[in-house]
Amino acid sequence: GDLESLADEIRRAGTTVALTGAGISAPSGVPTFRGDDGVWEHFDEGQFTYGRFRRDPEGFWDDRVDLQRELFGEEYEPNAGHEALAAMGRDGYLEAILTQNTDGLHGTVAEAIDDDSAENGDAVSETEAPLLLELHGNARRVRCTDCGARTDAGPVFDRAADGELPPTCDCGGIYKPDVVLFGEQLPGAVMQRARSLARESDVFLAIGSSLVVEPAASLPKIAASAGATVGVINLESTPVDDAADIVRRDDVTEALPRLRSLVEKE
Ligand code: OAD
Numbered sequence: 001g002d003l004e005s006l007a008d009e010i011r012r013a014g015t016t017v018a019l020t021g022a023g024i025s026a027p028s029g030v031p032t033f034r035g036d037d038g039v040w041e042h043f044d045e046g047q048f049t050y051g052r053f054r055r056d057p058e059g060f061w062d063d064r065v066d067l068q069r070e071l072f073g074e075e076y077e078p079n080a081g082h083e084a085l086a087a088m089g090r091d092g093y094l095e096a097i098l099t100q101n102t103d104g105l106h107g108t109v110a111e112a113i114d115d116d117s118a119e120n121g122d123a124v125s126e127t128e129a130p131l132l133l134e135l136h137g138n139a140r141r142v143r144c145t146d147c148g149a150r151t152d153a154g155p156v157f158d159r160a161a162d163g164e165l166p167p168t169c170d171c172g173g174i175y176k177p178d179v180v181l182f183g184e185q186l187p188g189a190v191m192q193r194a195r196s197l198a199r200e201s202d203v204f205l206a207i208g209s210s211l212v213v214e215p216a217a218s219l220p221k222i223a224a225s226a227g228a229t230v231g232v233i234n235l236e237s238t239p240v241d242d243a244a245d246i247v248r249r250d251d252v253t254e255a256l257p258r259l260r261s262l263v264e265k266e
Helices: 002-012 022-028 050-055 057-072 080-090 105-119 153-161 188-200 216-225 252-264
Strands: 016-020 096-099 131-134 137-144 150-152 175-179 203-207 229-234 246-249
Touching: 002 203, 002 229, 002 246, 002 252, 016 080, 016 188, 016 216, 022 080, 022 105, 022 252, 050 057, 057 137, 057 153, 080 105, 080 252, 096 188, 105 131, 131 188, 137 153, 150 153, 153 175, 188 216, 203 216, 216 229, 229 252
Parallel strands: 016 096, 016 203, 096 131, 203 229, 229 246
Antiparallel strands: 137 150, 137 175
């Protein structure tokens, strides 16, 4: 079937790169953005722009407290999809994970693997973990817009919920969630790295993303034009499906562990 051919391509490939979106965290309970249960059904996307943050940080933060509660109000655990990707990376079959998610769950798996290996006395070098690029930042942190200091989001969101609007750093600067807002540029170095990984890839996997938000959505197209085999794994159709070599309509927690075992068999 299609997963077998994808697994063959990955085994042959020098470089495999994965792009993930909200769909990989959905089985962990994290809400997606689009679709019937998506957060943009209950929240107005237009209130969370970079322009509004600059113009009206107080109103932005007031609304963001509610959005943050909806998105990250619970503790989430990585699922079998995150784990399969991390394992493929550790075993040398996946060069990099480019994620649009800000939930930090890919990083949680990487740390867990490092900790386990440390306990077993294995030396795990940094290079064995797949490179993780959080294209849209990490919502578990906030960053001061003046001095650039980063700190845990939790206590700062608690202060905002208690009426400190907008919450400020010790230096007096206004905190911003450490994520890329609509209308805000992705950090140039991160996007450059992501584009060159897409260009260098022999296999490019687009996993659990609606692939409608730029510039992340252009990465599979960059990979395809540079000759990569493009695979899409998603419960629904995406605008990239027509250009993809292999489309798998499946849940990530089914498809990714299966893909991993096909890649690693023999
Ligand atoms: P979306 O919510 O747009 O899309 C989620 C995708 O995951 C959909 O295509 C679903 O079909 C698919 N999906 C859901 N559950 C799945 C499962 N169990 N297995 C496989 N696929 C599943 O999320 P993103 O594409 O990540 O940007 O959204 C991109 C960006 O738009 C986000 O990073 C965010 C958002 O507005 C910013 O915040 C800047």
